[in-house]
Amino acid sequence: MAGNSQRKGAMRKPGSKKGAVVGSGGQRRRALEGKGPTPKAENRPGHVANRRAAAIAKRAAKTQDKGGNELVAGRNPVVELxxxxxxxTGLYVAIGIEADDRVAESVRLAADRGISVLEVSRPELDRLTAGAMHQGLALQVPPFEYSHPEDLLDAARATGEPALIVALDGVTDPRNLGAVIRSAAAFGANGVLLPQRRSAGMTAVAWRTSAGTAAKLPVAVAVNLTRQLRAFAEAGLMIVGLDADGTMELDELELATSPLVVVVGSEGRGLTRLVREACDATVSIPMAAGVESLNASVAAGVVLAEVARRRRAAGRI
Structure with missing residues (x-):
């Protein structure tokens, strides 16, 4: 074998080797140093996961300041909030804008509550809101404080009426989240439950779409949505999921007058398998032929309106 020849001259004499001795790992100054464990994909420059994580962080930072506050842009959303x-924590007003009743009321309400009113140039407001349609007005709100799932049950018990909770399964669009919160508040729900993963959060977009109702309705986060639904079931609530191939149509939803959790899945994927298995029933919304599905927030609004109607008819609310 090469390097093992015993012929004269094929091997150095013992002690004559000029290189490093056994166990040194090579010349001290030339020794190889380990680079440590391989970084995660999202931490490797140039990796597709690293670029994706950077893009997500960039989008998230567009409407946030250094303190993590969100900027809600637009005259109607600001005055409603x-x-x-x-x-x-702050109201931004563009210098030289044409003030209307909404601007005047926003400034007055902010001043009455001790919220700082800051005049900035329009280009600066464009930068702060990442080019959103701000109409010369933006409101800075602190990071949203989520509730615990048990808080939703406490809120229901405090009313003395059958519980009504809306849970979202895989709804990742913050506009849908904000719209669901608004519908939930309009039809008497006690709160909204979100999964910790694969879900939209209360960003400036969700605040804007909710029209301020997120300040009145508790929004809780569950570490494991399926486990939390089962906990609600053990507490006496019926779990009903919205599904195009439901076990019943909305017109047959006799469970509406019972303590209820309405689970809304994503528009494309619907309910995940484990969540569907945790439901006591699945309900579909009857629609005209040729219409495949409704937007998640629209579907939630339709079901919540029917639940509220049935409860009124039964004298439960």
Whole structure:
């Protein structure tokens, strides 16, 4: 074998080797140093996961300041948030804008609550809101404080009426989240439950779409949505999921007057398998032929309106 020849001259004499001795790992100055464990994909420059994580972080930072506060842009969303007593830390007003009743009311409400009113140039407001349609007005709100799932049950018990909770399964669009929160508040729900993973959060977009109702309705986060639904079931609530191939149509939803959790899946994928298995029943919305499905927030609004109607008819609310 090469390197093992015993012929004269084929091997150095013992002790004559000029290189490093056994066990040194090579010349001290030339020794190879380990680079440590391989970094995760999202931490490797140039990796597709690293670029994806950077893009997500960039989008998230567009409407946040250094303190993690969100900027809600637009005259209607801002005045509605201030009317709802939503938490806020600053009101940005573009210099030289044409003030209307909404601007005047926003400034007055902010001043009454001790919220800082800051005049900035329009280009600066464009930058702060990442080019959103701000109409010269933006409200800075602190990071949203989520509730615990048990808080939703406490809120229901405090009313003395059958519980009504809306749970979202895989709804990742913050506009859908905000719209569901608004419908939930309109039809008497006690709160909204989100999974910790694969879900939209209360960003500026969700705040804007909810029209400030997120300040009045608790929004909780479950570490494991399926496990939490089962816990609600053990507490006496019926679990009903929205599904195009439901076991019953909305017109047959006799469970509406019972303590209820309405589970809404994503528009494309619907309910995940484990969540569907945790449901006591699945309900579909009867629709005209040729229409495949409804937007998740629209479907939630339709079902919640029917639940509220049935409860009124039964004298439960």
């Amino acid at each position: 201030l009317r709802s007593q939503a938490p806020a």
